[in-house]
Amino acid sequence: MSMHLVFEKTISTLAIAFTFLILAACGSEGPTDRNFSIEFANGEPVGGVERFTANQGDTIVIDLSTDEAATFHIHGYDIEFAVEAGDKASMELLADATGRFAIEIEESHQNVAFLEIRP
Amino acid sequence: MNMRWQYAAAGLSLAITFLIAMSSPVAAHGFGERYDLPFPLPYYLGGAGLVVALSFVIMGMTARQWEPDDEYPAIAISRGFVGSIMSGTVMTWSVRLIGIFAFALVLIAGFYGTPVSDRNISVVIIWVVFWVGLAYSSALIGNIWVLLNPWDSIFRIFEAVVRLVDLGRVIPLNRPYPDRLSYWPAFALFLVFAWIESSFSGSSTPTTLATFVAIYSFVTFTGMFVFGRQVWLRQAEAFTAFFSLLARFSPTEVAVTDRTVCETCSSDCEIHQDVCVDCYECYEIAPRETRNFYIRPYAAGLKTVERISTSQMAMVLTVLATVSFDGFTATSGWVGFFDRLLPIFDSFGSHTGTVIHSIGLAAMVGVFVSVYIVLVQFVIMASGEELPAESVARKFVLSLVPIALAYHLAHFFSFLLIQGQLVIPLLSDPLGHGWDLFGTADYVIELTIVNARATWLISVAAIVIGHIFAVYLAHMTALKTFTSNKAALHSQYPMLILMVGYTMVGLWILAQPIVNTE
Numbered sequence: 001m002s003m004h005l006v007f008e009k010t011i012s013t014l015a016i017a018f019t020f021l022i023l024a025a026c027g028s029e030g031p032t033d034r035n036f037s038i039e040f041a042n043g044e045p046v047g048g049v050e051r052f053t054a055n056q057g058d059t060i061v062i063d064l065s066t067d068e069a070a071t072f073h074i075h076g077y078d079i080e081f082a083v084e085a086g087d088k089a090s091m092e093l094l095a096d097a098t099g100r101f102a103i104e105i106e107e108s109h110q111n112v113a114f115l116e117i118r119p
Numbered sequence: 120m121n122m123r124w125q126y127a128a129a130g131l132s133l134a135i136t137f138l139i140a141m142s143s144p145v146a147a148h149g150f151g152e153r154y155d156l157p158f159p160l161p162y163y164l165g166g167a168g169l170v171v172a173l174s175f176v177i178m179g180m181t182a183r184q185w186e187p188d189d190e191y192p193a194i195a196i197s198r199g200f201v202g203s204i205m206s207g208t209v210m211t212w213s214v215r216l217i218g219i220f221a222f223a224l225v226l227i228a229g230f231y232g233t234p235v236s237d238r239n240i241s242v243v244i245i246w247v248v249f250w251v252g253l254a255y256s257s258a259l260i261g262n263i264w265v266l267l268n269p270w271d272s273i274f275r276i277f278e279a280v281v282r283l284v285d286l287g288r289v290i291p292l293n294r295p296y297p298d299r300l301s302y303w304p305a306f307a308l309f310l311v312f313a314w315i316e317s318s319f320s321g322s323s324t325p326t327t328l329a330t331f332v333a334i335y336s337f338v339t340f341t342g343m344f345v346f347g348r349q350v351w352l353r354q355a356e357a358f359t360a361f362f363s364l365l366a367r368f369s370p371t372e373v374a375v376t377d378r379t380v381c382e383t384c385s386s387d388c389e390i391h392q393d394v395c396v397d398c399y400e401c402y403e404i405a406p407r408e409t410r411n412f413y414i415r416p417y418a419a420g421l422k423t424v425e426r427i428s429t430s431q432m433a434m435v436l437t438v439l440a441t442v443s444f445d446g447f448t449a450t451s452g453w454v455g456f457f458d459r460l461l462p463i464f465d466s467f468g469s470h471t472g473t474v475i476h477s478i479g480l481a482a483m484v485g486v487f488v489s490v491y492i493v494l495v496q497f498v499i500m501a502s503g504e505e506l507p508a509e510s511v512a513r514k515f516v517l518s519l520v521p522i523a524l525a526y527h528l529a530h531f532f533s534f535l536l537i538q539g540q541l542v543i544p545l546l547s548d549p550l551g552h553g554w555d556l557f558g559t560a561d562y563v564i565e566l567t568i569v570n571a572r573a574t575w576l577i578s579v580a581a582i583v584i585g586h587i588f589a590v591y592l593a594h595m596t597a598l599k600t601f602t603s604n605k606a607a608l609h610s611q612y613p614m615l616i617l618m619v620g621y622t623m624v625g626l627w628i629l630a631q632p633i634v635n636t637e
Contacts, residue, residue, distance in 0.1 A: 056570075075152060075154070076152070076154045076566055077566070078563070096566075096567050097154075097566030097567045098156060098570055098571035098572075099154030099155065099156055099533075099566065099571060100154055100155065100156050100157075100632075101154055116156060117571075118156065118571065119570055119571045119572040
């Protein structure tokens with residue numbers, strides 16, 4: 001019976017240790033400004049579907065250009081930007097939430113890029 | 120008359136399902152989106168390393184002659200004020216009414232609410248509150264489904280009304296439940312639900328969901344009417360079987376401490392040391408002094424493996440497979456499989472995705488079952504003792520549950536915290552008609568509620584801890600199954616390989632970049 005108690009105590013200690021690890025999961029580098037660009041032409045993102053990486057707390061500017069009228073939508077953050085055909089525009093956001101967010105053309109439900117915000 | 124009911128029900132369900140399947144699936148925009156970042160390599164390797172290292176630690180500890188032990192420490196919290204409130208009729212029926220209300224809401228919102236999936240509360244109730252939230256609660260707190268089950272509550276009301284009006288002829292038929300059927304209906308119905316969740320493309324469409332709920336209600340009420348409420352619930356109702364299985368891991372239990380009561384109540388509950396645990400039928404009819412509510416260690420409920428039938432074992436393996444399949448379909452490994460099958464099944468048009476997913480799910484279940492059966496052979500061979508494979512297979516299957524549970528919880532952690540927030544605006548506007556009952560209809564989901572690093576740590580912790588529980592349970596089972604401690608120890612080498620492998624699969628899935636298959 002005592003072996004079981006030892007075992008169960010070990011598990012509880014591990015669980016507590018992990019909890020402390022989680023609580024200590026803070027701290028990052030200073031926030032920086034990042035600039036990305038998406039060029040949409042002939043129904044496709046030029047250069048393929050890219051993965052933009054940034055850190056939590058960064059200020060991100062995404063330059064958009066398209067040859068046809070399109071609404072760019074960042075999922076999760078839920079930011080939408082309509083751009084006229086042949087026009088250029090910029091989306092700006094503060095990357096306060098971590099995760100992997102798809103950037104889509106609303107009209108065609110097409111993924112044009114992914115935005116990865118790391119902790 | 121029995122058979123005609125069953126055929127009619129089956130025919131009706133098939134017809135409606137076919138009709139739904141043939142209708143064009145509505146693209147669900149917004150609901151169920153995941154923003155998870157895959158594990159970075161250090162977490163993956165760290166988790167894997169811990170899993171292997173701790174497994175060996177446990178092997179070493181067991182080698183020092185542990186005695187198999189079905190006892191576990193349990194703290195009674197049923198005495199006094201708290202206890203009497205918790206088991207009182209007011210408390211239990213308040214929870215029952217919540218279950219009935221949620222059920223009614225799903226049907227009403229499903230049939231009369233907006234078809235936009237993230238503006239309709241029925242979608243969130245089923246896929247977030249029910250499938251994920253209730254799974255979490257069942258595993259981490261206790262078997263609250265026995266109170267929330269709307270079919271149980273509604274049928275009880277029906278029985279009470281019938282008794283009041285005293286229509287002698289209309290009482291439930293109470294035909295004897297055929298022994299051969301065992302848990303197979305629950306297994307089959309759960310498999311259908313798992314298919315809807317992972318493969319069916321219309322699973323986020325409110326009207327489709329409401330229709331499935333209506334069909335399932337018809338099947339369940341019919342079953343309870345023909346065979347008796349408790350008999351049907353325990354063996355044939357898919358969600359009672361599913362949540363009760365998860366709740367075996369939980370740290371709470373109810374117990375009747377009088378052996379004679381346990382023996383006289385209608386269901387065949389297991390009796391250990393003059394106490395029957397988690398036997399809800401006995402608990403309800405037992406006198407107040409013999410009813411107890413206990414806190415116990417996690418996974419204690421998975422220790423007692425006296426009577427697991429083959430169909431129950433099939434159910435457990437199916438739960439394991441379906442829980443893993445959901446995550447697997449987001450990996451690049453799946454995409455390769457999908458792309459290879461695409462040209463073969465092109466002729467199904469817009470339903471090609473559903474067909475390939477269905478094949479994948481069936482294959483996953485098949486793989487789990489076959490690997491397990493083969494492994495049991497190795498376990499027996501390694502032990503050096505002659506035991507029938509089927510009985511050994513049944514005894515060990517519950518020890519795999521913590522691994523599946525840990526993966527399920529890790530996989531859905533951020534989903535629950537993010538998509539779960541949809542409940543807030545939806546409570547004010549459940550049907551998506553522009554209402555604002557509680558002033559929260561404009562609530563926007565707060566993404567920052569969950570930080571990726573916390574999710575990674577919790578996921579790794581859950582998976583490592585789940586694995587430890589699994590190895591521990593398997594060792595306890597081996598000590599009870601084989602006659603010598605040496606045979607038990609040797610039998611665990613193959614089991615350990617299986618468990619480490621299974622845990623690694625879970626870690627691997629979590630470390631994969633999530634691939635969209637549009």
